[in-house]
Amino acid sequence: xxxxxxxxxxxxxxxxxxxxxxxxxxxxxxxxxxxxxxxxxxxxxxxxxxxxxxxxxxxxxxxxxxxxxxxxxxxxxxxxxxxxxxxxxxxxxxxxxxxxxxxxxxxxxxxxxxxxxxxxxxxxxxxxxxxxxxxxxxxxxxxxxxxxxxxxxxxx
Numbered sequence: 001x002x003x004x005x006x007x008x009x010x011x012x013x014x015x016x017x018x019x020x021x022x023x024x025x026x027x028x029x030x031x032x033x034x035x036x037x038x039x040x041x042x043x044x045x046x047x048x049x050x051x052x053x054x055x056x057x058x059x060x061x062x063x064x065x066x067x068x069x070x071x072x073x074x075x076x077x078x079x080x081x082x083x084x085x086x087x088x089x090x091x092x093x094x095x096x097x098x099x100x101x102x103x104x105x106x107x108x109x110x111x112x113x114x115x116x117x118x119x120x121x122x123x124x125x126x127x128x129x130x131x132x133x134x135x136x137x138x139x140x141x142x143x144x145x146x147x148x149x150x151x152x153x154x155x156x
Contacts, residue, residue, distance in 0.1 A: 051083030059086055063093055074128050091123035096133055099140070112136070114143035 056075055060067040067075070071093060078089035095118075103112045117140045129137070 049083060050081040053079045054082045054086050059090065062090055063097065065097075067093075068130070070130050074130075078128065085125075085127075088123050088125040089128045091121045092125050092128035095121055095124055096130070096137075099136060103136075112139075114139040115147070117143065119144065 056072070056079070059079075060071070060075060063071065074089060074093070078085035099112075099117060102117065106112060114136075120137070120140060126134075126137070
């Protein structure tokens with residue numbers, strides 16, 4: 001694989017910021033009108049069933065430690081299209097909690113090494129971030145890209 005044309009970290013960050021701002025990066029779904037639940041602002045095919053709203057208590061009980069007020073707000077957002085978004089919400093929040101636990105277990109003065117992070121799950125969705133998590137995720141994504149390319153971010 002020739003990485004001559006790979007994006008720099010700064011270029012990746014700009015693209016990531018655009019995706020965060022506009023709620024997606026285009027594709028055929030970007031031209032579809034919002035459908036399903038009348039509260040659902042997601043773009044998916046007209047036949048798509050957003051499903052019945054999920055029970056907050058049963059969903060949030062899957063988070064350990066207990067949910068924060070910000071996570072309750074994110075749950076409400078996800079619950080507008082429960083069939084698609086509750087699994088994404090849970091995957092994202094569980095993963096970020098796992099990262100938080102890894103950071104908390106570090107000895108004082110030691111910095112988190114993104115190379116040690118578990119792989120980002122496929123259902124992970126940036127719509128369910130809390131403030132301050134973007135930088136950590138960007139470091140982990142960069143480490144994963146470098147691993148996939150057969151290198152290490154430290155060898156730059």
